[in-house]
Amino acid sequence: MKIDMQLNVLTLLAHPDDAEILCAGTLARLAEKGWQIHIATATPGDCGTMTASRWEISAIRVAEAKRAAAVIGATYHCLDERDGLVVYDKPTVQKAVDLFRRVSPSLVFTHAQDDYMMDHVEVSKLARAGSFLFGAPNISAFPLKAGSAVPHLYYCDPIEGIDSLGRAVAPTTLVDVTSVHGKKLEMLACHASQREWLRAHHGMDEYLEAVRRHDSLRGKMRGCDFAEGFVQHRGHAYPSGDLLGELFG
Numbered sequence: 001m002k003i004d005m006q007l008n009v010l011t012l013l014a015h016p017d018d019a020e021i022l023c024a025g026t027l028a029r030l031a032e033k034g035w036q037i038h039i040a041t042a043t044p045g046d047c048g049t050m051t052a053s054r055w056e057i058s059a060i061r062v063a064e065a066k067r068a069a070a071v072i073g074a075t076y077h078c079l080d081e082r083d084g085l086v087v088y089d090k091p092t093v094q095k096a097v098d099l100f101r102r103v104s105p106s107l108v109f110t111h112a113q114d115d116y117m118m119d120h121v122e123v124s125k126l127a128r129a130g131s132f133l134f135g136a137p138n139i140s141a142f143p144l145k146a147g148s149a150v151p152h153l154y155y156c157d158p159i160e161g162i163d164s165l166g167r168a169v170a171p172t173t174l175v176d177v178t179s180v181h182g183k184k185l186e187m188l189a190c191h192a193s194q195r196e197w198l199r200a201h202h203g204m205d206e207y208l209e210a211v212r213r214h215d216s217l218r219g220k221m222r223g224c225d226f227a228e229g230f231v232q233h234r235g236h237a238y239p240s241g242d243l244l245g246e247l248f249g
């Protein structure tokens with residue numbers, strides 16, 4: 001880790017609750033180390049309901065996301081796109097770049113490049129574009145903060161740890177989140193509307209259990225009770241050192 005690195009981490013994921021499901025344990029550990037945590041979603045979760053209007057559920061879910069972020073002192077942001085309609089186009093890339101410009105992260109989490117839902121896939125591309133571009137002076141009207149550089153970029157596990165063809169994804173990095181797993185579940189439980197919605201839509205009454213099960217599987221790979229898995233982006237211009245590995249051994 002560079003001595004002068006800014007300790008800002010940004011998660012850009014599709015929906016409210018994705019960060020809590022996929023990487024909140026690692027975020028909690030980063031917060032303990034003094035990092036500023038920014039949790040951003042592409043949408044306010046406007047389709048996550050069987051009964052409420054688009055606007056009612058968006059207001060509820062933004063409030064839930066803010067409550068979850070507050071558990072670890074994080075700041076919540078929303079790009080205000082729409083569920084199921086997230087696309088990689090000029091206006092949305094610009095929104096993503098502007099978000100990166102305001103946060104100036106040195107560490108970024110986004111969705112796996114191939115995941116079960118297209119919003120996740122598109123957001124992964126948006127985060128990749130934002131992380132690569134935001135340091136270019138002419139790309140955004142927001143001021144370029146000193147020290148801005150291409151950040152370490154990590155892809156979270158796809159949902160259930162499998163890609164869209166059902167193939168298991170092998171993490172390059174596993175973070176032990178055992179000590180903060182209670183806090184992770186506390187953050188997830190802030191999304192009360194989703195526990196209800198999953199029960200109605202998927203017939204699934206195990207919002208917290210699914211996360212506990214997945215993190216326990218990753219924990220077995222790591223040799224601890226609970227872990228979160230990531231794949232590091234190592235393309236041209238990105239830092240290749242495994243920052244998470246350095247921070248959490």
Ligand SMILES: [Zn+2]
Pocket residue numbers: 014015018120
């Ligand atoms: Zn999602």
